[in-house]
Structures are given as C-alpha cells and as structure tokens.
Amino acid sequence: NAQAKLIRVLAGAILDVAVDLRSDSPSYGRHVAVRLDATGGEQLFVPAGFAHGFCTLEPDTMVAYKVDAYYSPADDRNLRWNDPAIGIAWPVAEADAILSGKDKAAPLLADLGRVF
Template sequence: MDVRDTAIPAVKLLIPRRFPDQRGWFTESYNRRALRAAGIEIDFVQDNQSYSAQKGTIRGLHFQRPPAAQDKLVRVLRGAILDVAVDLRSGSPTYGRHVSVRLDAESGHQLLVPIGFAHGFCTLEPDTEVAYKVSDHYAPDQDGGLIWNDPDLGIAWPVTPEEALLSEKDKILPRLAELSSPF
C-alpha cells in the first residue's frame, strides 16, 4: 500500500495495490501492518457505509467531539465522490484550510481523515456507495459539524447550493467563524 501526504500532511491518501487477472482484480483494502509500517497506528472499531441515489448529494461536514472523536478511512465502493477534510485543530498552521480529493471505485484510492478534521463529501455520480472505518463508536451527543458551503472555507464543490441534496440536519450547521473548535 502506498501512503502519500496531501496538502495538509496529517491527511493521507492511501493507494492499495491491485492484482489484476482475467477475472478482474484483487486488493487488500485495509492492512493494519502496512499502515503501521507507514507510521499510522489507528485502532478502527466500526465500519460504516452510505448509499446516495443522486449525483450532487452532500454529506457533511461532520466530526465527533472528544472523548468520542474519530479518525476515518474513506473509500468508494461504487461511483465517485469529491471527499473533503477541513482542519479544525486549534493552533494548527492549516486551521480552517481543507484538502479535497476525488475518490472513486475504479481507482480504489482511500482518504485517511484524522481526528481534528471535519469530513464531508459530494457524490459525483448517481448510485454512489461509500464505506469508511472509524476509530470510535458513533456518539450522537458528541456530533458536530460545519455548513458545507461556508465561503470562509473556500471549498470548490462541484454543485451549486440549488443543486445540492442535503439532510435537514446538514442544512443548519454553523459556519467556521461560529465554531469553538473542540480540538
């Protein structure tokens, strides 16, 4: 597995090797030993999966506050997304900045979003399925988030506010300027 830094080095792009043959291909989508060899020691405790029927579905930007904060390892099983991580670590030189990466089923690339980042994505194709591992269990009382289209974040989303499909919860999240970071 190839582990690469992104523009914010704490966020990593993981590129698993694929072994093709006449039937298709095989890959190890997760290998704790390989990640530890790359200096990543995370104990994942839960796997999540989402399905989005429509292109332009936005999920996020979400995080969980300590003591239930979560690292996330995100991959696409079907379709494609623009995956986004926003740095919320107080005192970080990249606080308020983001990384955005296209993830798709075809490439198999994954994004490691560490604790201290808000995470979200926009589907680029209909019928998109996303799977992600998390390092702590879901804790609804520790839920937090940022509004997806906060102009202060400068995220180049591939949809307009009129085109975006959001949950009612995600429509009312605060802007970065209104957030007291728990990290």
C-alpha cells in the same frame, strides 16, 4: 470523542473533503479535497480533529468508512458545507445540493467555537 476515518468508494465517485478543526493547528480552517472513485481504489484517511464531508459525482455511489471509535451523538459537530471562509469548490450549485436538515442548519466556521 474525536473519530478518525478511512474512506473508500465501492461504486461510483465522490469529491471527498476534510477540514482541519484543530484549533492549535497552523492549518486550522484549511481543507483538502480529492476525487475518489471505485475504479482507482484510492482511500482518504481523515485524522481525528477534522471535519469530513463529500459530494457524490455519479448515480448509485456507495462509500465505505472504517473508523477508530464508535459514533457518539453527544460529540457530533457539523460545519456549513459551503462556508466561504473555507472556500471548497464543490461541483454542485447551492440550489441543487441535496442536504439533510442537520447540514442545512450547520454553523459557519467562525461561529463553531473551539471543537478540538
């Protein structure tokens, strides 16, 4: 149950990242990273088959999602945020990152297996 998302920042700013997890795609494992903030009004569309994550860049940041399908916990997948094979230039040191338990335990891309 892949889910497409439209991301917008309502307050503050984020570095928003999408990683292609479509196994048959020529851009598999590649990412795009874009800074979104509340003043610019830009949005990022994340197609189904992509992993999505972000890092807040300012205090009190608020992010809104529009999605094309209901969240399905059974279909939820996770990817290591700092996987060196993907090479995302996050603006935070690993020691300073605040992560959920799920994000801390996420697999590397090489260990993820076929997702889409």
